[in-house]
């Protein structure tokens with residue numbers, strides 16, 4: 001068996017927006033060295049019983065995922081959060097945009113807790129509402145605003161989701177981006193899609209799953225006047241891709257795919273659609289974290305995989321499937337540092353605080369934003385199933 005035997009070095013990726021989010025430093029956070037952390041987490045969960053429901057994204061650390069009542073990709077977790085109206089507290093072991101979506105989809109009395117408020121997402125931070133509003137104005141000036149349907153990846157802040165809800169658009173995840181794009185293109189005659197904030201998921205889905213060409217796609221750069229595009233380029237495009245990306249998945253390279261194939265000819269390359277287009281073009285299979293897990297689970301013993309997604313998940317798959325050979329599609333470590341912010345001391349602190357009757361790090365979306373973001377999320381949840389092309 002080949003495991004991804006790499007040192008546990010958190011990389012400095014993802015912006016730490018803790019100061020911006022008004023994070024208070026929890027004084028009574030247990031030290032990471034506390035040998036009783038596992039027992040304390042177990043005891044706090046038991047004390048809370050059905051009052052708490054713990055959700056864990058697949059990129060979470062092992063020490064945290066062991067306490068999740070359910071694990072999943074962001075699509076599954078959004079559905080799971082909405083399906084637990086009896087839980088008073090939803091403890092979200094994931095990142096900020098996921099906890100916001102859970103708050104939007106849960107009942108008003110339910111409280112969503114993110115154990116560390118610094119668990120953000122650098123991709124979500126690449127699209128700010130004021131920038132998106134400027135882009136929309138430029139599209140109006142180019143005479144195309146009536147044709148444009150905004151679709152945002154789940155990995156975006158609640159106000160971007162609300163913008164999409166208000167302007168006739170929807171949310172999508174990596175599990176259903178093609179179904180969401182089909183829906184969007186069917187909304188208007190001669191429709192165009194503004195896809196936020198991940199240019200790679202947008203391009204990979206439009207070109208590889210929907211049959212659009214690279215020439216149908218343009219990239220809106222929010223840091224340039226008019227997005228760096230002329231009115232004519234906007235008018236000619238079918239897909240207007242926001243210039244955002246995931247700094248974790250952006251590390252995988254086509255060169256490494258080539259060298260792995262030369263080294264291990266039987267290897268199958270399995271990647272997340274947040275990878276760049278040249279990597280996805282060279283892969284055998286592409287899909288969400290849930291798809292990656294199901295693919296490995298269904299594979300026969302002796303299968304050889306090179307997996308291009310976050311390292312906590314790849315390591316867990318390698319440990320769970322010693323009958324297969326699983327290698328990581330990068331030469332160096334590649335954790336999502338913001339996902340990794342949720343560690344056992346923060347989880348224990350959040351759970352023990354709830355036992356004491358104190359709700360710490362509650363994620364609350366304001367009512368107006370929530371109303372419109374829910375419109376966009378509900379449009380996604382009403383789409384016909386997950387991707388039918390995976």
Ligand code: 13P
Nearest residue numbers: 073074075173174288289
């Ligand atoms: P999924 O779990 O939806 O595949 O997304 C991956 C991701 O990057 C979440 O932040």
Ligand code: SF4
Nearest residue numbers: 121122123246248336
């Ligand atoms: Fe964001 Fe990338 Fe981390 Fe996912 S893996 S939370 S997209 S930075």
